[in-house]
Amino acid sequence: MSVISSWNLTISLNTTLSLSWRSSLPSRAIFPRPKKPKTLVVLAIALGAKPTVLVSEKLGDAGIQLLKTFANVDCSYNLSPEELCTKISLCDALIVRSGTKVTREVFESAMGRLKVVGRAGVGIDNVDISAATEHGCLVVNAPTANTIAAAEHGIALLTAVSRNVAQADASVKAGKWERNKYVGVSLVGKTLAVMGFGKVGSEVARRAKGLGMQVIAHDPYAPADRARAIGVELVSFEEALTTADFISLHMPLTLATSKMFNDEAFSRVKKGVRIINVARGGVIDEEALLRALDSGIVAQAALDVFTEEPPPQENKLVRHENVTVTPHLGASTTEAQEGVALEIAEAVVGALKGELAATAVNAPMVPAEVLLELSPYVALTEKLGRLAVQLVAGGSGVKFVKVTYASARGPDDLDTRLLRAMVTKGLIEPISSVFVNLVNADFIGKQRGLRLTEERIVLDGSPEKPLEFIQVRIANVESKFASAISNSGEITVEGRVKDGKPHLTKVGSFGVDVSLEGSIVLCRQSDQPGIIGKVGNILSEENVNVNFMSVGRIAPGKQAVMTIGLDEEPSRDALKKIGEITAVEEFVFLKL
Numbered sequence: 001m002s003v004i005s006s007w008n009l010t011i012s013l014n015t016t017l018s019l020s021w022r023s024s025l026p027s028r029a030i031f032p033r034p035k036k037p038k039t040l041v042v043l044a045i046a047l048g049a050k051p052t053v054l055v056s057e058k059l060g061d062a063g064i065q066l067l068k069t070f071a072n073v074d075c076s077y078n079l080s081p082e083e084l085c086t087k088i089s090l091c092d093a094l095i096v097r098s099g100t101k102v103t104r105e106v107f108e109s110a111m112g113r114l115k116v117v118g119r120a121g122v123g124i125d126n127v128d129i130s131a132a133t134e135h136g137c138l139v140v141n142a143p144t145a146n147t148i149a150a151a152e153h154g155i156a157l158l159t160a161v162s163r164n165v166a167q168a169d170a171s172v173k174a175g176k177w178e179r180n181k182y183v184g185v186s187l188v189g190k191t192l193a194v195m196g197f198g199k200v201g202s203e204v205a206r207r208a209k210g211l212g213m214q215v216i217a218h219d220p221y222a223p224a225d226r227a228r229a230i231g232v233e234l235v236s237f238e239e240a241l242t243t244a245d246f247i248s249l250h251m252p253l254t255l256a257t258s259k260m261f262n263d264e265a266f267s268r269v270k271k272g273v274r275i276i277n278v279a280r281g282g283v284i285d286e287e288a289l290l291r292a293l294d295s296g297i298v299a300q301a302a303l304d305v306f307t308e309e310p311p312p313q314e315n316k317l318v319r320h321e322n323v324t325v326t327p328h329l330g331a332s333t334t335e336a337q338e339g340v341a342l343e344i345a346e347a348v349v350g351a352l353k354g355e356l357a358a359t360a361v362n363a364p365m366v367p368a369e370v371l372l373e374l375s376p377y378v379a380l381t382e383k384l385g386r387l388a389v390q391l392v393a394g395g396s397g398v399k400f401v402k403v404t405y406a407s408a409r410g411p412d413d414l415d416t417r418l419l420r421a422m423v424t425k426g427l428i429e430p431i432s433s434v435f436v437n438l439v440n441a442d443f444i445g446k447q448r449g450l451r452l453t454e455e456r457i458v459l460d461g462s463p464e465k466p467l468e469f470i471q472v473r474i475a476n477v478e479s480k481f482a483s484a485i486s487n488s489g490e491i492t493v494e495g496r497v498k499d500g501k502p503h504l505t506k507v508g509s510f511g512v513d514v515s516l517e518g519s520i521v522l523c524r525q526s527d528q529p530g531i532i533g534k535v536g537n538i539l540s541e542e543n544v545n546v547n548f549m550s551v552g553r554i555a556p557g558k559q560a561v562m563t564i565g566l567d568e569e570p571s572r573d574a575l576k577k578i579g580e581i582t583a584v585e586e587f588v589f590l591k592l
């Protein structure tokens, strides 16, 4: 590990000058963290107001009951896109399954009120994630409760196609008895290619092995040891196509997987292959599949999912003799639906309370114990961002921001995503009307041309605290308070957490010490007796309570920076009077 060192100039309240050398230590062991989970209010709704949750598709009763303990629940199924857009501006959360398209228009129509979209299931391809992120809306899903149901449905379709169950059933019901027509194929000893070796894919593989099949899998992101553990070989797309007798699809619908099974892919499969799709309709080019079925390249297909759902009446695949279809039933077992409903209700309620969800799709998942430990630093970083940006002179534009984290912990033992988001929030919110949270911070920062870089200083000292101090610097700008520009030419503010509260400890090159609450007056004056009294008198005449005051100076009799923490906001008149004190060279009023 590299050793980073820095000189730190500290001028304390009683104006003694101290110069300390900080040096780094190699990474320390991970220290015990507080156990109690803590909530972090990043998305929380206004205190006291009962949130409204719109449930737009059938959800298991256990989930509805749980939602009702916390929110007003509006179960409105079969809404048209227009009706959904109209309703959404009155809702704090929306719960959907795969049948509701949560488009950009939905987020725009919400006008900032929608805080969470809960997908009661796995696939989030029906939710416009970019639009959600841009609107600061958290998306959570329920990724585990329907895995087994989907895997079982995959196996049901696999066995059904191998023995023509659906076709034979229809034939018997039509009064026929066609025993020769519906001779099937055996599964034992056949090769099954599982495409997408995630939760569902691996459960399908496990079950297929139990049926005596040879199972291979294609998944560019799956760990080989997980596959090996259940006796499955990971292979290339090409090998999967060319060796499989059966192909079962279990990947998400993404830009990369869209129409992955197209004419080209079908030209390379073994003649007579059978395909099962319980993933998403869009991973197959449906026209190409029809051609492959008609030419006999694909002997049979079993489809639970379609590009358009429900598929149009005239859909030729649905009507094809060699295709078995179900209406997106993969997750539809009583057990899975109750599980999914509870899983999503818990995630949505948690998110509305301000907790970070373990199943967040568009935000970092920060474990509860890390949140608890970081929470005072979250407040500190936001306030440092707010202070720094208010020190920028009008018209300068904020672009280059550096955040320095000084800690005795090793870099791998400090997750700064949350802190970075809060600096961004502090920098942007005072100068705009946008709402910044953990979900959209990086996006909004980028959109506004903010180039935020992070730096670690590894300190000698106790690693029990996650951070010793945090510094926020803005480069290439003028300041309305010249003393805020440090020797390196950047607006610099530095703070630390003392007794669980955020404190400002440095402005420019001046050491200060003020609790970051209420608002602040920063004042540079020539160091002489009586100034503190004069400023104090002006504020007390206005009944403005001073909660903290600190003076840092370069040397006795030279310049000093006075930092005054205020409970109330002083009038313009009082601020003007402070500026008129002869020894005061510059001052600035900052809101936290």
Ligand SMILES: NC(=O)c1ccc[n+]([C@@H]2O[C@H](COP(=O)([O-])OP(=O)(O)OC[C@H]3O[C@@H](n4cnc5c(N)ncnc54)[C@H](O)[C@@H]3O)[C@@H](O)[C@H]2O)c1
Pocket (backbone or CB within 6 Å): 122, 123, 124, 143, 146, 147, 150, 195, 196, 197, 198, 199, 200, 201, 218, 219, 220, 221, 222, 250, 251, 252, 253, 256, 257, 278, 279, 280, 304, 305, 328, 329, 330, 331, 332
């Ligand atoms: N029909 C249903 O009712 C139903 C029910 C549950 C899940 N699903 C669908 O099944 C799919 C899998 O769900 P899951 O819970 O197993 O998800 P998962 O995220 O656990 O697994 C998906 C796997 O696909 C892999 N993958 C990604 N891109 C790939 C590519 N280009 N080629 C091959 N593999 C790729 C990923 O690495 C991952 O391992 C999803 O599309 C989901 O929406 C459908």
Ligand SMILES: O=C(O)[C@H](O)COP(=O)(O)O
Pocket (backbone or CB within 6 Å): 097, 098, 099, 120, 121, 122, 123, 124, 146, 328, 330, 331, 332
């Ligand atoms: O992705 C999923 O979880 C499944 O496709 C289930 O979708 P559903 O909730 O609409 O049944």
